[in-house]
Amino acid sequence: MLVFVLRRLVQAAIVMLTVAFIAFMLFQYVGDPVTNILGQDATPEQRQQLRADLGLDKPFPVQFARFVSKAVQGEFGLSLRQGRKVSSLIVERLPATLELSMSAALLALLLGIPMGVYAALRRGTFLSQTMMTLSLLGVSLPTFLIGILLILVFAVTLKWLPSFGRGEVTALGHWTTGLLTVDGWKHLILPAITLAVFQLTLIMRLVRAEMLEVLRADYIKFARARGLSDRAVYFGHALKNTLVPVITITGLQLGALIAFAIITETVFQWPGMGLLFIQAVNFADIPVMAAYLCLIALIFVVINLTVDLLYFAVDPRLRIEKSTGGH
């Protein structure tokens, strides 16, 4: 077990380094923040000086080495755009992104699983057909379109919900939350739905497919033969076995939710990390971009590691195979 964890940690470190390396390679093409910082009235010497001071005139390997040695200490420098510490910018934005992604994940799970089960059990009914058709829309419509449509309907036409921002937030130490005020909840609804739609349809389709598969299995037939109630068969046996792959996918998708919140955050001006990243790209704010990409890589690595460890804990077969030395 320990060896397994250690090996995964080493792999994680390599992944992180690779991400940082690729990110840095990309920065060579993002452009030059110097003209953005200095504006039109600076002299060529001032620009050259700033470029040198920021280390942008150094060859790529030198820049990269400097970045890694600082990043290891958790130091990403100052945002070129805002003149503030990148670490504090990220800490400030993290709660908004996490709150949004978690709400979306919960929404997707709480609606997706029951809908999937229903669509599997009541195959062919009007309702489940409708759900399947709608889910196709959910999978194929791009996120920004869903967001804009929701804004158009609920904000512009009906004027029920706000179209942008996070609303009133309460500060709890370093953490800010919008969940303690009505205004905060109102602001959360549309972005959370927008972000959840894709995951929801994915989970629903997955649950349905798995459920249909499981229902054909022998042990379900035996369970029925034993005279168990529908309820015990469906929810006690079938659903339980359906959930193993669902948990894996959901776990992995959580990382995607955090990373791909970018689009939702842009559409709703949600002050999270994704928005921070987009703004950084527009300005060629390299320290912020680098820190964001590394953080997202870290989140993915941690989630993957956790999922692997969960597998170890949940699936007894993995453990047996290990202890018998494998066949």
Place this chain on the structure above:
Amino acid sequence: MKLKSTALIASLLLACGASNAVTLRVANQGDVQSMDPHSLNESLQLSFDTNVYEPLVGRGKDMSVVPVLATKWGQTSPTVWRFELRKGVKFHDGTPFSADDVVFSFKRAADPGSDMRGYVAPIKDVRKVNDHTVDIETVSPFPILPDTLTVFSMMSKKWCEENKAERPVDRRKGIENTASFKANGTGPFRLKERQPSVRTVIVRNFNYWDKIEGNIDEIVFTPIANDATRVAALLSGELDVMEPVPLQDVERVKSSGSYTVLQGAELRTIFLGMDQKRDELLSSSVKGKNPFKDKRVRQAFYQAIDEETIKARVMRGAATPTAEMVGPGVRGFQPDMNKRLGHDVEAAKKLMADAGYPNGFEVGMNCPNDRYVNDAAICQAVAANLARIGVKVNLTAETKNTYFPKILRRDTSFYMLGWTPSTADAHDALYNLMATPTEQGRGQYNLGSYSNPKLDELTTKIQTETDQAKRAEMIKEAFKIHQDDIGHIPLHQQALAWAYGKNVTLTQLPTNYMYFKWVTLKAKENAR
């Protein structure tokens, strides 16, 4: 009993007062990067911060130079200006404003971390004469000093020292600075809340030295980057003012009935430049010579471009075609010279044939795609226009972050640029865009190195000529030379587009500055 009812009335009044506070909700596509008025030379930041901090000399609604923290000024010698400071002005923390603050602010603006260095560069020394008088000495005679001073604001020496903000934030050293998120100016509004990229709230300064024309008590400023969301937020009644309105949404916002779109010409002029220096163009099918050195070719390009159609189709009417490198509002703009050469494909073809290119040629063109309004689309239209005279344009449109470093290296044959003279004076355009580039930084945005010694000579004279009438004559002459040479191809001034509720009155300046002291919001008859 009496006491009780009085208290009741008083509290009722208070409650009413609170609910009657006039709040203006404003959104822009970008955020104000910092509260520090010296840290970034960008119009949005300068525009917002100027509501909190004030310069010595400001701009009136007609762009004229007006007294702000200085009440009057004049030259005591060709290089020395004396400024009388306004008395009785207090910073938001109650400290009186004095000559020490002025001396300090100039020093701060000259710091290496400051973005205002360009503006204070002509200044040699700032001396305190007494508490309410300062002398400013310039390196050489500098007739437009007051114009230059409109751009940068005064800060409190005491406050900056107490907050360890004596210098603007220096991104190079990685040390944060209090002045980035706190503010203490003399302006009509005080900073109340600052959440970068989320919201910034400023409230009326009741101790302001002047009467405030508008009635706004509080401004909530929100950045909304996404165009569609910004329009939606306005239409759903969550905003009172927003800018810019995307061109394709102007009609929609107008047709909603409850909003106005104000489209004034911006000071910025969009133009095309051509490499007239190299003996062979970097990217062209013509080898061994540079076709742009031939005025006939430049004129053929000019006349082949159909600016009226660009205005109508690409800019949806939101542009003012121009024949000059500066627009109305800039001192030195010549109304009588603002006539473009006619769009004439046949004449252009003939000019090309005369120059020895009857079948045209191939040339690379560089263009930004996220800097000016519809920049890449304009370049595409230009390429299509030029195809009609046989010129095949290989267009590269890219983000400003890669575009500007490239063209500043002069790594281009044919390019687009937009320019706002930051002093609102013609000299800025002559010096940066039209004069022959030198080591000292003259002509640094003359990226095609157009060169005419007569224009250079005039530019140098204009810089120091203090007789305004003579100076105006020289500017006119210089513009005439440039126009006759077809040094660049001016296209248009793009329009600003502000949208706001019908219950709002405001003033738009061609610099795109939004002064909240001039904004009035009438209460709506029916609450939403």
